[in-house]
Amino acid sequence: MTEVGPPDSDPEALLQVRNLCKYFDNDSGLLGGVSVDGEFPYVRRDPSDVRAVDGVNFDIKEGETLGLVGESGCGKSTLARTVLRLLKPTDGSVYFQGEDLASLSGEPLRRKRKDMQMIFQDPQSSLDPRMKVGPIVEEPMKAHDMLDDEGREARAKELLEKVGLDPQHYNRYPHAFSGGQRQRVNLARALSVNPDFIVCDEPVSALDVSIQAQVLNTMEELQAEFDLTYLFIAHDLSVIRHISDRVAVMYLGNIVELADKEELFENPKHPYTRALLDAIPVPDPRSDGRKELLSGDVPSPIDPPSGCRFRTRCPKVIQPEAYDMSDAAWRNVVEFQRAVRRRAFEETDPNALRARYFDDAVPSGDAGTLLDEALGHIEREEFEDAEGLLTERFTDESVCATANPAYELDPDLDDGRHYAACHLRRDEAIASAVDEAALDGSVSPNTGASGADD
Ligand SMILES: Nc1ncnc2c1ncn2[C@@H]1O[C@H](COP(=O)(O)OP(=O)(O)OP(=O)(O)O)[C@@H](O)[C@H]1O
Numbered sequence: 001m002t003e004v005g006p007p008d009s010d011p012e013a014l015l016q017v018r019n020l021c022k023y024f025d026n027d028s029g030l031l032g033g034v035s036v037d038g039e040f041p042y043v044r045r046d047p048s049d050v051r052a053v054d055g056v057n058f059d060i061k062e063g064e065t066l067g068l069v070g071e072s073g074c075g076k077s078t079l080a081r082t083v084l085r086l087l088k089p090t091d092g093s094v095y096f097q098g099e100d101l102a103s104l105s106g107e108p109l110r111r112k113r114k115d116m117q118m119i120f121q122d123p124q125s126s127l128d129p130r131m132k133v134g135p136i137v138e139e140p141m142k143a144h145d146m147l148d149d150e151g152r153e154a155r156a157k158e159l160l161e162k163v164g165l166d167p168q169h170y171n172r173y174p175h176a177f178s179g180g181q182r183q184r185v186n187l188a189r190a191l192s193v194n195p196d197f198i199v200c201d202e203p204v205s206a207l208d209v210s211i212q213a214q215v216l217n218t219m220e221e222l223q224a225e226f227d228l229t230y231l232f233i234a235h236d237l238s239v240i241r242h243i244s245d246r247v248a249v250m251y252l253g254n255i256v257e258l259a260d261k262e263e264l265f266e267n268p269k270h271p272y273t274r275a276l277l278d279a280i281p282v283p284d285p286r287s288d289g290r291k292e293l294l295s296g297d298v299p300s301p302i303d304p305p306s307g308c309r310f311r312t313r314c315p316k317v318i319q320p321e322a323y324d325m326s327d328a329a330w331r332n333v334v335e336f337q338r339a340v341r342r343r344a345f346e347e348t349d350p351n352a353l354r355a356r357y358f359d360d361a362v363p364s365g366d367a368g369t370l371l372d373e374a375l376g377h378i379e380r381e382e383f384e385d386a387e388g389l390l391t392e393r394f395t396d397e398s399v400c401a402t403a404n405p406a407y408e409l410d411p412d413l414d415d416g417r418h419y420a421a422c423h424l425r426r427d428e429a430i431a432s433a434v435d436e437a438a439l440d441g442s443v444s445p446n447t448g449a450s451g452a453d454d
Pocket of ligand 1: 024025026050051052070071072073074075076077078079235301
């Protein structure tokens with residue numbers, strides 16, 4: 001497994017995630033996610049495994065909020081559950097307050113869980129409708145033998161008030177509360193055992209926008225009052241921008257970019273992050289508000305692309321060194337290869353295809369010869385041969401396919417760290433590493449981009 005992610009640790013980290021992998025056995029279907037310690041082989045790497053989380057590294061500092069964003073299915077929830085050790089990692093480590101949770105089980109793990117709580121998206125289904133909210137809040141305290149009955153009731157009432165509810169509502173059932181209030185009950189419940197770390201998995205996604213801001217504000221106040229550290233998952237970038245100190249962007253089981261919030265929003269370095277930001281609706285009466293999102297489907301996590309996982313959809317994929325095409329000709333080759341892969345056209349006539357895909361720029365030299373060969377295959381309706389040729393000789397030869405990118409960059413806006421898993425950032429990473437070495441007085445010709453496995 002190649003390590004991809006921010007390479008060094010942060011001395012102030014409460015949580016350190018290293019090369020974390022969670023694969024699901026594809027054959028076991030839904031049950032793949034509920035395997036418990038010891039029931040399945042510890043490490044299983046079947047070619048048909050769903051690689052939901054695949055070599056993730058990050059730290060979370062004490063007291064900060066790390067936002068985790070990415071499209072549906074990219075592995076956010078699996079990452080959260082594996083970090084909390086609700087799922088057993090296939091590989092890797094999760095150091096919480098210095099202790100590797102991946103190596104814990106049984107009673108030591110149960111005790112540790114008291115310090116790490118989770119809040120889920122749907123406040124309705126996470127509250128037992130047959131229980132009153134008071135006992136709901138007290139339940140985790142009971143499970144961890146905290147306080148006596150009286151003490152638990154007093155603490156539950158106090159917490160209901162802290163989260164913005166009326167403590168007199170201790171005896172009400174969840175159905176008597178609105179969605180926002182139910183999420184506040186969940187907050188009180190999570191806080192009851194006095195945790196240090198809370199994973200919030202889309203906690204406001206089910207709420208109206210006006211209520212979202214109120215709940216987020218309460219979460220920030222509670223964070224300050226109780227010294228909490230949050231891992232906050234959302235697909236909504238405005239929510240992420242509201243709550244996060246730093247932001248990690250996830251794509252197909254990998255973290256592709258991680259930086260301080262403003263740095264990430266103002267200077268995104270990864271084409272995937274840029275595409276996500278570009279897709280934020282803008283208020284324009286002439287349009288439906290949404291710019292064009294990424295083209296192409298997300299590849300299967302069972303057989304993810306080699307190298308950079310985003311390369312099959314990336315608008316900036318890098319030309320192989322063997323060719324010397326203009327940028328426009330290379331772009332056309334990539335678009336054509338993707339169209340052939342999707343069987344996006346009916347015509348087989350080379351001239352019609354040239355006119356359609358290579359109108360403004362045609363590759364010449366070796367690349368031109370290969371293109372002619374591919375067009376010849378299509379003319380003879382040998383689509384698989386055409387696809388194979390274009391893929392093997394063009395896109396699979398790109399550095400984006402042959403090496404995993406992992407670069408630390410100088411941030412533009414602050415003195416934090418900016419990590420971007422994109423080969424386009426190689427020169428920038430080398431320049432910043434050389435600058436750093438020069439400051440240390442130890443310039444080395446070998447000081448270069450960190451972490452790439454080429
Ligand atoms: N128990 C399971 N068995 C098999 N595959 C699973 C299981 N749980 C998740 N997956 C797969 O793992 C990948 C990541 O899923 P996950 O739910 O972690 O993504 P997500 O980013 O949280 O998505 P969403 O935002 O829709 O919740 C998906 O391809 C999903 O189908």
